[in-house]
Each structure stands twice: as structure tokens, then as C-alpha cells.
Amino acid sequence: MSKKPVIVFEGIEGSGKTHHLNKISKYLKKRKLSFIKIREPGGSLNSEKIRKLILNKKSNFNKNTDLLLYLASRSENIDLLRKYYKKRIILIDRFIDSTISYQHYGMGVNLNLIKNINNHILSNFKVSFTFLNLVNHKNMIKRLNLRKSTNRYDNFKKNFYNKVQKGFIKLSNKNKKKYQIINSNLDIKLNEKLVLKKIEKLIR
Template identity: 75%
Template structure:
């Protein structure tokens, strides 16, 4: 594995992925290790513009428009990733597996369409490791309730989130060597330590 890996944090809403990627960022800052951190949708200036459009509560796109907007946001990030690929550690808050989990398993878009466009966009870029954060219904809705504001993707029903999380777990099962499941229903400090220890192995 590259010592400057791409490390992705995946999971449904309220699963703690953004918290953990921020903890890893602070650890790398403390160790003075070079990295970049991006989110999807978002990251580059144009991708952030697309993010605002996708997540706006007033937006009401069909499932294919939703998919293409997410992929457009990814397209805007690819040059940013290419510039630093294997030169710096790349931390990504959601990436290609989110598209599969949400748009295919959650919304029913044909998986072949997603895979074809992802392959076209990524070319030889490969994710080295993924942390999948899972959450139960009680904690999911409690955490969403505590948020100051909710976006469009924070307001789906539990049936949708269940389909998406099961999709993520299928992806994890087929990529056991490069996936680590983090049960965010457990003690947060325990999970922080578990993730940092895994990060140390990935970059040593």
C-alpha cells in the first residue's frame, strides 16, 4: 500500500464519519504530516457550488439528476486529487462507495451506469482504505435532532437509510481487506483510538 494513501470515511447520516475524519486531521496536523482533506459533494470551489444545489432542502431532483450532480461534483474534484495522489495523504469524507450505497442501493439506479462513470472519472486512482461508520435508528435520529440545521439528505425515512447502510455493509463484505467497520453506537473515544491506530498502520 502507498504510504500516501487515499483514506475514505463512509457512512449514513449521524454515523460519526465527519467527526472521525476531523480527529484524524488533527492527529496528522500534530504529527506535521502532509495531507489534504476533501468532502463529497464539495472539496473544490466548483464542487462546493454543486453541493449547495444538491443538499438544498428546496431541491427536488429525480434520481438520475441527483446521480449526475454527485458525479459532476466528483469530476470537479478529480484534478485536485490527481495533483496530490501518492504525494500526500488524501482524506475524503464520502467518495465512490457513497454513490453506490445511496444512488444504487438506496434509490435503485442501475449499478452499471454508476460504475462506468466512476471508472471514467477515476482512471488509475484507487482508494486504499475505507472506514465505514454504522449507526442504529435511535442514535441516528437523536444525532440529527441535535443538528443546528438539516439538509435534504438528513430528511429521508428510516427505510431509505436502512437500504443505504445495508448497501455499505455489502461493499464492506466484498472488500474486507481494505474496509474497517466502526460501530458508532459504541463509546466514541474507543472508536477514535481504534481509527488512529489503524491510521498509524496505514502511513507508517
């Protein structure tokens, strides 16, 4: 594996993925290792504009428009990602698996459509490793209630999040060597150590 891997943090709302990504970015800074981090949707200036549109509680897009907006956000990031691909460690908060899990498994968008557009945008850009954070519904709701503000994707029904999380698990089962499952219902300090231990191996 590249010493400058592309590392993705995936999971449904309230699963702790962003927490772990931020912890790892602090660790990399402390070690003075070169890296970039982005979030999806978001990242570049144009992607952040699209993010506001997608997540706005007043937005009411159909499922295909939702998909195309997410992929448009990714398209706006790809030049930045390619610029640093294999040159710096790349940390991404949500990526390909989120698109498939939310839009296909959650909303029922055609999987081939997602794959075809995604492959066209990304070409030879590949993810090295993924941390999949899993959380039960009770803890998810508890954590969302602690947030100062929520967005449109924080307010779906329980069944939707169940379908999305099962979708993530299906994707991880296809290539277990490139995934680490993090049980976010466990003590967060324990999980921080698990993530850090794996990161050290990935960048060694």
C-alpha cells in the first residue's frame, strides 16, 4: 500500500466518523506529516456551495437530483484529489461508499447509474482504506440531539438509516482487507486507539 494512502471515514449520522478523522488529522499534524482532508459533500469552494444546497432543510430534491448533486460535488473536488494523490496522505469524510449506501440502498437509485458516473469522475483515483463506523439507532439519536444544528440528512426515519447502514456493511464485506469496522457504541477512547493503531500501519 502507498505510504501516502487515501483513507476514508464512513458511517451514518452520529457514528463518530468525523470525530475520528479530526483526531487523526491532529495526530498527523503533530508528526509533521503532509496530508489534506476534505468532506463530502464539500471540500472545494464550489463543493461547499453544493453542500449547502443539498443539506438545507428546505431543500426537497428527488432522489436522482440528490445523487447528481452529490456527484457534482465530487466532480468539483477531483482536481484537488488528483493533485495530491500518492503525494500526500488524503483523509476523506464520506466518499464512494456513502453515495452507494445512501442513494442506492437507502433511496433505491439504480446502482449502475451511480457506478458509471462515479467511475467517469474518478477514473484511476482509488481509495486505499476505509474505516466504517457503525452505531445503533438509540445512540445515533442521542448524539444528534446534542448537536447545535442539524441538516436534512439528520431527519430521516429509522428504517432509512437501517437500510443505509446495512448497505455500508455489504460493501465492506466485499473486500474486508480494506476495511476496519469500528463499533461506535463502545467507549470512544478505545475506538480512538483502534483507529490510530491502524493508521500507523497504513503510513509506516
